[in-house]
Amino acid sequence: MSEHAVELVRVDKHFGTVVAVDTVSLSIRNGEFYSLLGPSGCGKTTTLRLIAGFEMPTAGQVYIDGELQGETPPYRRPVNTVFQNYALFPHMSVFQNVAFGLEMRHVSKEVIQHSVFEVLEMVQLPGMERRRPGQLSGGQQQRVALARALVNHPKVLLLDEPLGALDLKLRKAMQLELKALQERVGITFIYVTHDQEEALTMSDRIAVMNKGQVLQIGTPEEIYERPASRFVADFIGETNFLEGKVAAVRNGEVAVEIGDALLVYAPLERDAVVGDTVVIAVRPEKISLSTTPEDPRALPGVVREVVYVGTDTRYLAELAGQVTVMVREQNLAEETARRLSAGTAVYVCWQPQSARLLRG
Amino acid sequence: MKPRSRRDTWRLLVLIAPSLFWLLIFFLVPLVMVLVISFGQRGTYGGIVWDFTLSNYARFFDPLYLRIFGRTAGIALATTVICLVGGYPMAYFIATRPPRWRNTLLLLLMIPFWTNFLIRTYAWLLILRDQGLVNMVWTGAVHNLFLHLATAYPAATLFSSLAGLTSVPLELFGTNGAIIVGLVYAWLPDMVLPCYAAIERLDFSLVEAAQDLYANRVKSFLRVVLPLTMPGLVAGSVLVFIPALGAYVTPDLLGGAKSIMIGNVIYSQFMSARDYPFGSAISFVLMAIMLIATLIYFRLGSD
Ligand SMILES: Nc1ncnc2c1ncn2[C@@H]1O[C@H](COP(=O)(O)OP(=O)(O)O)[C@@H](O)[C@H]1O
Numbered sequence: 267m268s269e270h271a272v273e274l275v276r277v278d279k280h281f282g283t284v285v286a287v288d289t290v291s292l293s294i295r296n297g298e299f300y301s302l303l304g305p306s307g308c309g310k311t312t313t314l315r316l317i318a319g320f321e322m323p324t325a326g327q328v329y330i331d332g333e334l335q336g337e338t339p340p341y342r343r344p345v346n347t348v349f350q351n352y353a354l355f356p357h358m359s360v361f362q363n364v365a366f367g368l369e370m371r372h373v374s375k376e377v378i379q380h381s382v383f384e385v386l387e388m389v390q391l392p393g394m395e396r397r398r399p400g401q402l403s404g405g406q407q408q409r410v411a412l413a414r415a416l417v418n419h420p421k422v423l424l425l426d427e428p429l430g431a432l433d434l435k436l437r438k439a440m441q442l443e444l445k446a447l448q449e450r451v452g453i454t455f456i457y458v459t460h461d462q463e464e465a466l467t468m469s470d471r472i473a474v475m476n477k478g479q480v481l482q483i484g485t486p487e488e489i490y491e492r493p494a495s496r497f498v499a500d501f502i503g504e505t506n507f508l509e510g511k512v513a514a515v516r517n518g519e520v521a522v523e524i525g526d527a528l529l530v531y532a533p534l535e536r537d538a539v540v541g542d543t544v545v546i547a548v549r550p551e552k553i554s555l556s557t558t559p560e561d562p563r564a565l566p567g568v569v570r571e572v573v574y575v576g577t578d579t580r581y582l583a584e585l586a587g588q589v590t591v592m593v594r595e596q597n598l599a600e601e602t603a604r605r606l607s608a609g610t611a612v613y614v615c616w617q618p619q620s621a622r623l624l625r626g
Numbered sequence: 627m628k629p630r631s632r633r634d635t636w637r638l639l640v641l642i643a644p645s646l647f648w649l650l651i652f653f654l655v656p657l658v659m660v661l662v663i664s665f666g667q668r669g670t671y672g673g674i675v676w677d678f679t680l681s682n683y684a685r686f687f688d689p690l691y692l693r694i695f696g697r698t699a700g701i702a703l704a705t706t707v708i709c710l711v712g713g714y715p716m717a718y719f720i721a722t723r724p725p726r727w728r729n730t731l732l733l734l735l736m737i738p739f740w741t742n743f744l745i746r747t748y749a750w751l752l753i754l755r756d757q758g759l760v761n762m763v764w765t766g767a768v769h770n771l772f773l774h775l776a777t778a779y780p781a782a783t784l785f786s787s788l789a790g791l792t793s794v795p796l797e798l799f800g801t802n803g804a805i806i807v808g809l810v811y812a813w814l815p816d817m818v819l820p821c822y823a824a825i826e827r828l829d830f831s832l833v834e835a836a837q838d839l840y841a842n843r844v845k846s847f848l849r850v851v852l853p854l855t856m857p858g859l860v861a862g863s864v865l866v867f868i869p870a871l872g873a874y875v876t877p878d879l880l881g882g883a884k885s886i887m888i889g890n891v892i893y894s895q896f897m898s899a900r901d902y903p904f905g906s907a908i909s910f911v912l913m914a915i916m917l918i919a920t921l922i923y924f925r926l927g928s929d
């Protein structure tokens with residue numbers, strides 16, 4: 267058994283002049299919950315289809331369980347797919363749908379019977395065997411699609427936005443359920459989604475894609491806390507971008523002038539020399555507001571807008587009349603919750619290690 | 627369905643009234659006339675004697691007519707099967723081309739049918755008869771080839787016997803085969819179009835799902851594509867079988883005395899024998915058989 271369930275080595279996929287997948291290399295470990303995350307049209311589905319065998323790479327290699335796939339057709343690959351629109355066979359019952367893969371591999375009737383009931387139990391759909399897909403709700407269809415793939419115990423399960431068609435509440439519940447299921451069965455999941463929150467919640471590792479390229483690979487924490495590029499920082503969660511020029515570099519820290527005599531600091535995580543155009547990214551929840559200058563680096567500003575959003579309060583603060591930053595403050599116990607009003611003069615500050623230095 | 631209000635019912639009636647009227651005048655009335663006539667008797671000089679009798683129906687079961695009917699059914703069935711075997715792959719091919727090609731291909735399929743049906747059938751006569759195109763090649767180029775080979779290799783007796791075989795024209799014209807060729811040619815688009823509509827509507831991600839679940843091309847076709855396009859296939863078969871069963875022009879032009887079809891019998895009852903009641907009775911039996919066959923077929927297809 268190979269250490270990696272799936273490996274893509276410098277894979278390209280062109281459709282005519284469209285470059286859908288551009289030099290993508292991925293190494294997905296056994297048992298991993300691996301997400302491909304990116305905006306619509308960035309090549310996630312195409313990447314998944316290259317693994318499933320529905321598309322053949324224009325260049326590069328696809329390995330599954332250490333074996334080079336080449337032109338291997340989908341029906342000879344040890345992977346199964348949960349399709350974006352489920353693609354359940356409308357003319358077959360739930361039982362027949364789930365049994366299909368086993369039947370094609372000539373598994374005996376008794377084993378099929380047993381396996382189908384077992385997997386339907388697992389996805390919490392017992393007693394639905396005789397229904398047609400058309401008689402099920404979206405959530406139930408989704409479970410059938412999952413069961414139909416899982417029953418084959420594939421080496422790798424490919425899921426293409428499987429929760430995309432469900433309403434928010436059901437989607438949240440299914441996220442947790444899917445994650446728990448994956449841990450229980452121990453199958454490698456490759457999960458395509460454009461929903462960053464979903465990817466952060468479920469994944470062991472995430473590959474962030476844009477325009478056919480993989481921009482960053484890492485654990486949810488790495489991706490969120492240390493985005494490698496402006497695109498990743500912007501796509502995952504909310505971020506303040508402060509553009510400016512490097513004013514000084516010392517002691518592993520950069521000082522960046524983001525306006526007239528307005529200096530912000532960040533750890534020196536990449537090469538930078540004085541005069542470089544750079545961007546400092548700071549998450550809104552890492553910024554704090556105070557009415558007194560407790561930190562020498564705190565920047566003076568004025569609260570411009572206050573929005574109460576239940577779990578937290580969002581402030582827009584204007585720094586020295588030049589740059590606006592968003593600040594998120596968690597609403598703790600109601601009585602202690604402090605609410606600043608618009609127009610209040612404040613000092614804005616954050617821990618130096620909370621800021622990220624990115625290329626401009 | 628929701629229960630309709632009285633106003634909806636009225637609106638519906640108004641909307642369907644024209645077609646109802648049309649059906650009544652041009653379909654139901656003539657049908658009833660034929661039915662009534664089928665229970666009458668032939669007068670001595672043609673004409674109809676209004677004396678109720680079932681003898682016309684009894685006469686249909688005469689072995690002579692049963693044999694003709696059997697042949698007719700056989701020819702219609704063969705036509706349908708050939709149209710199916712040829713038309714379904716054609717429809718599949720067209721439906722799986724890029725969208726901008728599909729209309730062009732469908733148009734190409736239809737173009738021959740802008741020519742008058744009679745002319746097209748005559749064309750087949752010119753192709754199939756003894757001095758026709760096929761036999762010109764057969765007794766000409768093919769025959770000469772074997773003659774040549776026979777002189778070049780006198781030891782190989784195969785060539786001389788083949789040369790002998792090709793010296794006489796093939797008997798194509800006037801056979802059941804010629805009729806089937808003509809009928810297949812005439813009704814092929816009626817098979818292709820409904821099959822095309824069904825295949826074009828098919829969600830091909832289902833085929834991918836089947837292949838993802840270890841079904842190879844053949845199995846995914848048999849288990850997914852075929853069952854899901856069955857309605858088109860059934861409709862196409864009915865659309866071919868029924869006109870083939872009632873065919874008259876094609877057997878008249880391409881068939882001989884030995885390959886007469888039931889349509890020709892009906893024609894001759896009305897036009898030469900002047901036995902309107904018997905002609906009407908055969909028509910009715912044929913109609914009943916078509917109706918039953920269609921119902922059975924649709925029932926089978928819907929499962
Ligand atoms: N079969 C195809 N033919 C032509 N272009 C395609 C095809 N499949 C995908 N593309 C293009 O490739 C790009 C990536 O598509 P896709 O992988 O579906 O993105 P995603 O799943 O991330 O939304 C898009 O620009 C899309 O239009």
Ligand SMILES: [Mg+2]
Pocket residue numbers: 307310311312
């Ligand atoms: Mg997609």
